[in-house]
Amino acid sequence: MRVLHTSDWHVGRPFHGRDLLAEQESVLGGLADLVADERVDVVVVSGDLYDRAVPSAEAVDAGARVLRRIAAAGAKIVVTPGNHDSAPRLGAFAGFAQAGGLYLRTTIAELHEPVVIDDVYGPVAFYGIPYLEPELARHALGDLELRGHAAVLGEAMRRVKDDLASRQARSVVLAHAFVIGGETSDSERTIAVGGVPHVPGSIFAGIDYAALGHLHGPQTLADHLRYSGSPLAYSFSEIHHRKSVWLVELDAGGLAGVERRELPVPRALGKLRGELRDLLTNPAYEPEVEKFLSIELTDKVRQLDAMRRLRARFPHALHLDWQPEGGRPKALRYADTVRGRSDEEVACCFVEDTRNSPPTTTERALLREALAAVAGKEPE
Incomplete structure (x- = not known):
């Protein structure tokens, strides 16, 4: 039997505000x-x-089209659902979907009941373990003594192995969890709520x-224990x-x-760093x-309308940060910033802190007029 291991499709997820549905479906x-x-x-889709x-x-329409094509x-x-999915919604029509070859394993109570698919060598039992949030899972498993991710997943696997022992079958388990040894990325939602998120591979x-499923980078923890990644x-x-999938062969x-x-x-990622003028002309x-770009500007002074200007050359720039050479001014607590200063000094200090350069004479005059207008008196 040949099994394609995938996970973490995240259909409907944008990328820094950019709609990715077309790229996802492709x-x-x-x-x-x-x-x-x-x-x-x-x-298999592991959450x-x-x-x-x-x-x-x-997103639902795009996901359905993909499943139909497969x-x-x-x-x-x-x-099986992950921590981003709603297990009840995903599994609402599981009984009907099964008739068409789509098996939605979404309930904790039935996680030890496999989807059994035969090949020339006999049956293969596919066990789908939905994401187990510890506090909810211990109630669903009927054991209030279970504490933390390792405990609830351990109980789930005990039930799976008990069922497997009663069968003459090979086994595949789908699980959405953070297994010790896996490497994270910034796009995964934490599952630390409910205790230490890590579970042992044993x-x-x-x-x-x-x-x-859960971690977005493809990785191998053991020959039989792998993340496909997003x-x-x-x-x-x-x-x-x-980005890849695993092609698994069972004999x-x-x-x-x-x-x-x-x-x-669909579109490569890139990172750029430098001064605005050089980025626009070099x-x-x-x-x-x-490319989809994350850009870090190093100009000593914060540049006005920088993202609009960058997108004139880099239309897919999505993220912009300002890290001036030499570092930003040291941030002070609000009380320390305003203590002993006039309103005009506070306003000018704010401008300097925001863009790393003091206000010009013209800007100071404008600030003075604005403060006077608020106070209801003529500027000095």
């Missing part, structure tokens, strides 16, 4: 071609199919393959990620091999024009 829809080319039998618990209608290419699909011992970059911290004895399949990059930056 990359995810391409999985259908991979299914056909590689003769994939099952595609965070959508980016929000209540996704937009456009199913039409000949693969069955197993999905929890998955005895499973032929554990298809992990199909697109969702933060500039992922600039060096090679009669269990895990036979795993290969990486890289995904297309031909060396021409290769960066079509």
Whole structure:
């Protein structure tokens, strides 16, 4: 059996305010071609199919089109919710979807009941463990003594292994969790609420393959224990990620091999640093024009309307920060900033602190007039 391990689609997620639905559908829809080319039998999505618990209608439509394309290419699909998804909403029509080859494993009470799919060697049991928020999960599992992520996931895996022991089947577990040894990026929502978020990889011992979700970088913790990562970059911290999926092969004895399949990059990420004038005129930056860009300006004085001017050359600049050479002025507490100063001195101090240069004579006159108008008297 050939299994395509994916996760963290986050359909509907923007990138620094930029709508990514078209790019998401293009990359995810391409999985259908991979299914056909590689003769994939099952595609698994280990959580965070959508980016929000209540996704937009456009995101739902895009996700549905992608799933239909994958199913039409000949693969069955197993999905379990992540911490971004709403498990009840995602699984609302699970019974109907199953008839079309889409298996939505969204309930904690049924996590030990696998989707069983046969190949020439016999059955493979796919167990979908939804994201387990500790406080809610311990009630759903019926054990109020369970505390923290490791405890609730450990109990979930105990139930999975108990069921597996009663079967003559190979096993694949889908889980959305932060396993010790995984590397994070800036685009993952913390799951620290409910205790220490990390769980040991030993929890998955005895499973032929554990298809992990939550962390957005593809990574291997053990041969049988891997994160596929997100199909697109969702933060500039992922600039060096090679977005991919895992092609998992199971034979009669269990895990036979795993290969990486890289995904297309709709638009590359880039980072630029320098003074505004140089960024706007230096031909060396021409290769960066079509990238999503995070730009750091180093001008000693904060430049006016910098993002608009940068986008005239770099239309996909999305993030701008100002880090002047030599550092920004030392920030003071408000009480220390205003103590013993007149209103005009406070206003001028604010201007200087904001842009790293004092107000000009003309600007001081304007500030003086504004303060006088507020006070209801003629400026001095």
